[in-house]
Amino acid sequence: MTNRIATFPATERIIVDNMRLQSQLAETQIQLSTGLKSTSYTGIASDSQRLLNVERNYDSLEGFNTNATIIGGNIDIAYNAVKSILDLSNNFLQTLTSAQGGNFLDPQVTRDQGQLLIKEVAGLLNTQSAGRYLFAGSNIDTIPVNLDDPAFTPQTSPSTANTGYYQGNDDKLSAQLSETLSISYNFTANDPAFEQLLRSFNLAINNPSDTAALAESTTLMRSAISGMSNIFAQMSTFARTVENQTMRNEEDLAIMKNVIGNLKGADLAATTVRQKELETQIQASYASSVTILNLKLTDYI
Numbered sequence: 001m002t003n004r005i006a007t008f009p010a011t012e013r014i015i016v017d018n019m020r021l022q023s024q025l026a027e028t029q030i031q032l033s034t035g036l037k038s039t040s041y042t043g044i045a046s047d048s049q050r051l052l053n054v055e056r057n058y059d060s061l062e063g064f065n066t067n068a069t070i071i072g073g074n075i076d077i078a079y080n081a082v083k084s085i086l087d088l089s090n091n092f093l094q095t096l097t098s099a100q101g102g103n104f105l106d107p108q109v110t111r112d113q114g115q116l117l118i119k120e121v122a123g124l125l126n127t128q129s130a131g132r133y134l135f136a137g138s139n140i141d142t143i144p145v146n147l148d149d150p151a152f153t154p155q156t157s158p159s160t161a162n163t164g165y166y167q168g169n170d171d172k173l174s175a176q177l178s179e180t181l182s183i184s185y186n187f188t189a190n191d192p193a194f195e196q197l198l199r200s201f202n203l204a205i206n207n208p209s210d211t212a213a214l215a216e217s218t219t220l221m222r223s224a225i226s227g228m229s230n231i232f233a234q235m236s237t238f239a240r241t242v243e244n245q246t247m248r249n250e251e252d253l254a255i256m257k258n259v260i261g262n263l264k265g266a267d268l269a270a271t272t273v274r275q276k277e278l279e280t281q282i283q284a285s286y287a288s289s290v291t292i293l294n295l296k297l298t299d300y301i
Contacts, residue, residue: 051260058256064178065249070130071175071183072242078134078187079235081127086228088117088124089197089221096204096218100211107208114208118201122147122165125189135189136168144168144189147198154206157213159199159220166190177245185238193227196220 095113099105122145125135136144144167146152151164172186200220207213 054256054259058253058260060179061249061253061256064176065246065253067175068177068242068246068249071177071185072239072246074129074132074134075185075235075239075242077127077129079232079239081124081134082187082228082231082235085121085124085194085197086225086232088120089225089228092117092201092204093218093221093225096200096214096221099204099208100214100218110208110214111205114201114205118147118198118205121197121201125194133168135187135194137186137188138171138173139168142167145198152198152202155199155202155213156207157203157210157216159203159216161192161195162199162202163190163195165198177242178249181245183238183241185234187231187235191227191231193224193231196227197224200224 099110125145126143127134132140133144136142145165146167147165149164166189168188172184174182174184176182200217203213203217
């Protein structure tokens with residue numbers, strides 16, 4: 001009893017110190033195993049608000065880039081569809097030229113080729129991406145081109161513009177690419193270039209022997225090809241805008257990721273050194289505990 005009473009204050013202090021050192025050692029072990037300063041925001045209280053803000057901005061940028069990926073993909077698909085339509089248009093332009101040239105071309109050949117190509121063009125204008133029609137405006141669930149619509153009537157020369165085949169609308173689609181940049185775009189199957197293209201086919205199919213109709217069909221086809229070149233230019237502009245903003249977002253994401261890592265991540269080298277220091281202190285503390293516990297007041301009386 002004498003030795004307990006005499007050494008109690010020192011023993012109690014050492015026990016408290018040992019518990020503190022054990023707690024700090026456990027913290028360094030967690031940091032080394034997780035790579036984090038703390039597994040909760042309370043463990044980095046002084047930086048928690050900043051970390052929350054950076055993480056929120058990081059998530060927003062990731063969302064913007066998800067939008068950009070979808071929009072960029074849709075524009076690429078639409079671009080390829082128009083490219084294929086342009087190839088078909090140039091092919092039929094050669095047929096129209098032959099039909100009006102000195103060499104005889106059976107009108108039935110003109111009609112048959114026109115019927116085949118107009119269906120291919122309609123199919124391309126009905127292109128989908130992830131279940132969304134790309135040339136229907138905001139009516140993404142509605143097939144945009146229906147050549148069997150009664151409103152799309154057979155044409156004679158001189159013809160008039162007719163978008164009776166179109167089932168979509170003129171609404172523009174928009175996408176947020178960053179906090180400050182939003183783009184609106186609209187590639188629809190009732191664009192004048194596509195209307196002229198389908199009317200050119202219509203005239204040739206229904207009037208393959210009519211010189212005036214074939215001449216007008218040729219003029220419309222050339223105008224449609226020119227118009228589709230303008231659509232190409234617009235698509236390229238939008239694609240570049242999306243790509244450039246995506247790159248800027250990626251740069252910002254990399255910076256934010258580094259900031260988040262610095263705020264959350266532990267300095268593993270420093271933590272390893274700290275762990276060794278704590279282990280040394282704990283060993284020394286335990287050694288002191290043993291020494292004190294072995295002391296007797298009677299030894300000094």
